[in-house]
Amino acid sequence: MQETAPPADHPKTRRFIRWLSLVVLIAIGIAVWVHTRHAGPTKHGAQAQAVGVATATSGDMPEILNALGTVTPENTVTVLPQLSGYLTAVGYKEGEMVEKGQFLAQIDARQYEITLQQAQAQLAKDQAALAQAEADLQRYAQLNERKSIAPQTYADQQFLVKQQQAAIKADQAAIAQAKLNISLCHITAPVAGRVGLRLVDPGNYVTVSSQPGIVVITSVKPTTVEFNVPQASLSRVMQRFHSGEPLSVAAFNGDNNKQIASGVLYAIGNQMATSTGTIPLRARFANDDEALFPNDFVNVRLHVDTLRNVVLVPTAAVQSGAPGNFVFLVNADRNAVSVRKITIGQTDGKNTVVGQGLAVGDTVVVDGVDRLSDGALVKLQGKAPAH
Known part of the structure; x- marks a missing residue:
């Protein structure tokens, strides 16, 4: 037979409810005590x-002022032939340093030497013709004084002498041009610097201003670095630049952790770049150790002033x-x-x-x-x- 649950007022049921209530109260008390213990320090003061x-x-x-600069040589010259002919010799080694006036290449000058000889022969011929015309003019002058010849004949002889004198000047100019051509066959360095790789070999026929030229010379000592500064800093730089005191410029390597050269600011551009709001500046470096290589990128530090x-x-x-x-x-x-x-x-x-x-x-x-x-x-x- 199935048992029935005791009624709510049964003594066992009342005791069970009292014990359950006591357990719940104890649990709530423990929770409040733990929370108070852990929250106390935060509530009363933060830890130092x-x-x-x-x-x-x-x-x-x-x-x-820090900027990114480009090593810009003071001179970069492409040596071009100024006349035509066969290249017979090259007098430099690729990559070496050359001095201004040093021999670089030789063009066959024989045809220009022949032209010089022709001009010299024409000069001699015209000089003889002038001497004859001057002698005739002296005789015509005596006859003209005696009224023995027509005045027109005497005048024509005077004009003939002037024509011969002009012909001699033309011959002298032709001789000078021929000598100049001969000298241009001997090509020398127009500036001091480092020569690049050879652009044409001996035996080739070169023409006037033929590309890519004979060789490219780039000056390396001294050299310059071009960089830009923002518009906001321009007035301060201009003020210090025009004071007459040199503004020192230091060039650092690409990692910006080692100084490789020291120089001074020597030029400020004349126009602001509207696209970037900057103006170009240029500093000169002695570059005796050739640490600055043409067209290389360097980090630039411009010392404008010292705040005291x-x-x-x-x-x-x-x-x-x-x-x-x-x-x-x-x-x-x-x-x-x-x-x-x-x-x-x-x-x-x-x-x-x-x-x-x-x-x-x-x-x-x-x-x-x-x-x-x-x-x-x-x-x-x-x-x-x-x-």
Whole structure:
């Protein structure tokens, strides 16, 4: 026979309900106690964060403009033949340095020597004709005084003498041209520099201004570097450039970790590039060690000026966010920090100039800033690092 559940007012049922209620109350009490134990420290005070700090100091900061530059030779000359003929000799080695006036190549000059001889023969002929015409003119002058010849005959002889004199000048010009042609067969370097690879071999027939030419000469010592600066910096550069003091320029390698040459700014372009808002500048380098190779790319640092007695902080202390540029300033009690908005200026990577917001002697956080917020408690680690 099936048993029936005891009624709700049965003694066993009442005892079970009381025990169940007691267990629930104990569980709630334990949960409240655990929550209060773990939430207590957060509610009553945050834990101090260990941070590294530095002190704002007064010092000098070089005002540097960084740019990407191209090594641009002062002279790049393509040597072209100025007359036609067979190339009989080449007097340089590919890639070597040549001096101005050094022999480069020889064109067969025999046909121009023959032309010179012809011009010299024509000169001798015309000189003899002039001598004869002058002798006749003297006789005609005597006869004209005696009225023995017509005046027209005497006048014609005078014109003939002038024609012979002009012919001699033309012969002399032809001789000079022939000599010039002979000298142009002997091709020399118009500038000093490094020659490139040979463009034409001996035995080839070259013509006037034939391409690609005989050889290309590129000057390497000295050389220049061309680079651009932004429009906003132009007025400052112009002011310093026209003061008469040389503006030093340093060239660094492609990785920007090693200085390879030092020079001075010597030219500023005359037009702004509207597409980029920059203006070209050119610096000259002695390049005695040939560290700057033509058309190579280098990193340029133009030293415009030096800022004196400015407030400096380590660059690691400067943060950027919603307020703009700011630092975490250690409060006077040195137990907490506050966000201090600042304006920054020139930087050299290690230190940054602070225009407004800090004073010399202020302590700022340089290590551990990622865990901080305004009003956070801090614990200073060791001495403030020198910078």
